[in-house]
Amino acid sequence: MSRVYIFGIGSPFGADRIGWLAIDQLRTHFADNPGVILDALSQPTDIFIRTFEATDRIIFIDAMISGRAPSSVDLFTARQLESGAPRVSSHGIDLKTTVDLLIGMDFPADRIRVCGIEMSSDDSLQSMLDDALYAACTRVTAFVDQYAGSICAVK
Amino acid sequence: MSQGRDVDIHVPVLARVEGEGALDIRIRDGRIDDIQLRIYEPPRLFEKVLEGRNGQDVIDIVARICGICPVAYQMSAVTALESIFGVQPTPWVRAMRRVMYCGEWIQSHSLHIHLLAAPDFLGFNSAPEMATRYPNEVRRGLRLQAIGNEIIRTFGGRSVHPVGVCVGGFFHAPTVEAIAALREKIRASLDDAHELIRWTATLPLPDDQQDFTSVSLRHSVDYPLSEGRIVSDAGLNIDATQFAQHFIEHQVPHSTALHAHLDGRPYLVGPLARLNINADHLPAGIVQTLQETGIAFPSKNMFHSVVARAVEIAYAMTEALRLTENYQPSAEPYVAHTVKAGTGYACTEAPRGILWHRYSLDENGHVLNSAIVPPTSQNQARIEEDLKNALTKFGLEKCDDALRKHSEIVIRNYDPCISCATHFLTFRAERQ
Numbered sequence: 001m002s003r004v005y006i007f008g009i010g011s012p013f014g015a016d017r018i019g020w021l022a023i024d025q026l027r028t029h030f031a032d033n034p035g036v037i038l039d040a041l042s043q044p045t046d047i048f049i050r051t052f053e054a055t056d057r058i059i060f061i062d063a064m065i066s067g068r069a070p071s072s073v074d075l076f077t078a079r080q081l082e083s084g085a086p087r088v089s090s091h092g093i094d095l096k097t098t099v100d101l102l103i104g105m106d107f108p109a110d111r112i113r114v115c116g117i118e119m120s121s122d123d124s125l126q127s128m129l130d131d132a133l134y135a136a137c138t139r140v141t142a143f144v145d146q147y148a149g150s151i152c153a154v155k
Numbered sequence: 156m157s158q159g160r161d162v163d164i165h166v167p168v169l170a171r172v173e174g175e176g177a178l179d180i181r182i183r184d185g186r187i188d189d190i191q192l193r194i195y196e197p198p199r200l201f202e203k204v205l206e207g208r209n210g211q212d213v214i215d216i217v218a219r220i221c222g223i224c225p226v227a228y229q230m231s232a233v234t235a236l237e238s239i240f241g242v243q244p245t246p247w248v249r250a251m252r253r254v255m256y257c258g259e260w261i262q263s264h265s266l267h268i269h270l271l272a273a274p275d276f277l278g279f280n281s282a283p284e285m286a287t288r289y290p291n292e293v294r295r296g297l298r299l300q301a302i303g304n305e306i307i308r309t310f311g312g313r314s315v316h317p318v319g320v321c322v323g324g325f326f327h328a329p330t331v332e333a334i335a336a337l338r339e340k341i342r343a344s345l346d347d348a349h350e351l352i353r354w355t356a357t358l359p360l361p362d363d364q365q366d367f368t369s370v371s372l373r374h375s376v377d378y379p380l381s382e383g384r385i386v387s388d389a390g391l392n393i394d395a396t397q398f399a400q401h402f403i404e405h406q407v408p409h410s411t412a413l414h415a416h417l418d419g420r421p422y423l424v425g426p427l428a429r430l431n432i433n434a435d436h437l438p439a440g441i442v443q444t445l446q447e448t449g450i451a452f453p454s455k456n457m458f459h460s461v462v463a464r465a466v467e468i469a470y471a472m473t474e475a476l477r478l479t480e481n482y483q484p485s486a487e488p489y490v491a492h493t494v495k496a497g498t499g500y501a502c503t504e505a506p507r508g509i510l511w512h513r514y515s516l517d518e519n520g521h522v523l524n525s526a527i528v529p530p531t532s533q534n535q536a537r538i539e540e541d542l543k544n545a546l547t548k549f550g551l552e553k554c555d556d557a558l559r560k561h562s563e564i565v566i567r568n569y570d571p572c573i574s575c576a577t578h579f580l581t582f583r584a585e586r587q
Binding site (some may be wrong): 103 | 458
């Protein structure tokens with residue numbers, strides 16, 4: 001039996017807040033499922049305050065800029081993440097490096113997903129925010145529901 | 156390669172850094188003729204941005220100067236502002252600010268040790284690569300970093316650019332339950348922190364003894380965080396109002412960041428300097444762990460900085476536990492104040508060293524002008540001095556790639572904000 005961790009990455013303001021907004025909505029959806037743990041984080045490495053088992057699943061929800069249409073949503077595997085240079089500095093560690101660290105420490109890559117929500121540099125996202133959130137939460141809940149039978153309650 | 160070679164080493168771009176810089180080294184007749192850590196990032200003009208702003212704006216804006224040490228900027232700013240307004244924070248506020256500051260030290264130092272410095276010493280190209288061979292050590296480091304962030308989040312609402320600090324204290328007091336949960340996490344990882352001291356002491360650190368002046372805060376009782384006088388191991392002992400009389404900032408042609416000298420000489424700020432000056436303020440348990448390693452402070456080995464960071468992580472966790480024992484939220488988490496005109500000064504210990512602020516306010520409490528002297532700026536001249544000594548000792552006859560790598564290690568050892576990425580030097584050598 002395993003747990004599913006869903007981490008929204010972002011901040012309280014601007015387009016970057018969408019990861020936190022998604023967590024707010026998912027908290028309602030998974031309120032009755034103690035095997036699904038949700039958290040809104042300022043930086044991805046904050047996940048490491050927790051101890052993960054190899055049977056767990058980890059989903060990140062984050063804003064992305066990839067050139068797709070604003071508000072489009074994708075659910076990436078760890079292997080599908082862009083292979084651009086990861087950012088490691090004294091000011092922080094990016095999501096790609098965080099995923100690499102997880103895998104480096106023997107967390108199974110196939111149990112990691114990244115839900116990316118395309119951001120826009122103009123105001124067009126604002127009008128599509130609800131749609132983007134709905135799409136992201138739908139993708140995430142569908143993924144989690146696949147494993148509903150194997151999720152156990154957390155003590 | 157002959158010892159008497161002439162080489163110009165240009166590192167045009169320090170890539171993947173929080174800031175923009177480069178490194179130029181000129182070797183003539185087998186000796187370093189010139190060395191320049193060039194910082195060409197455009198000035199960010201924060202001091203100008205602050206003009207006309209009120210106190211709370213100042214506290215929230217200066218937090219944006221640095222993504223990893225926003226608490227330090229907030230603490231120096233709020234202390235300076237309170238000195239103008241005549242605000243005396245309550246013992247509860249002073250203690251909780253210290254706890255919040257501990258969180259910043261823990262997360263900053265842990266990130267540096269495990270993800271920036273350790274790969275250098277253990278021969279890995281990156282932290283993820285190191286994690287495959289040292290998973291437990293990396294996991295421990297990331298766990299400690301996350302605990303530091305959790306402390307900041309508890310007081311500031313979020314770990315990046317926290318927003319909980321105000322003149323007189325905090326906007327809200329954490330609940331008993333929140334502090335209890337935090338204490339449990341800290342307590343559960345305290346052994347990790349001691350083990351980290353032992354582990355850093357086993358790293359294959361270069362023996363790089365150098366002559367330098369250490370500068371830090373010094374408090375009569377506590378290891379310095381947010382309070383104390385500015386002292387050096389060469390006899391300096393001043394308060395924050397006297398900083399500008401002794402520490403002279405000056406422009407150099409190759410850097411947009413000001414250099415700073417103390418009595419005309421470079422000096423060191425940061426964990427090694429702090430520990431060199433304040434080792435007698437460490438708790439007995441940490442002293443014992445440190446003694447087991449055989450490494451003693453004061454130390455003139457620059458690479459003992461990494462051990463000093465581990466010591467400060469253990470200290471910060473111990474101190475956070477001490478200060479939150481029997482925690483009760485304050486009914487008045489901040490002291491009310493009345494704005495007034497004046498000039499205020501403050502100096503606190505950011506993870507990378509002393510951070511000095513000065514503000515002059517008008518009668519409405521708005522900033523007329525300000526000055527901020529961050530630790531990395533203060534360490535620039537020392538880094539150049541260190542590079543000259545360290546590369547000469549390393550061996551200038553070594554190949555360019557070896558010199559480049561060692562230069563990187565020397566610079567990274569300071570955990571500078573402007574050049575803090577791993578393996579950031581793009582290297583080009585011009586030979587005559």
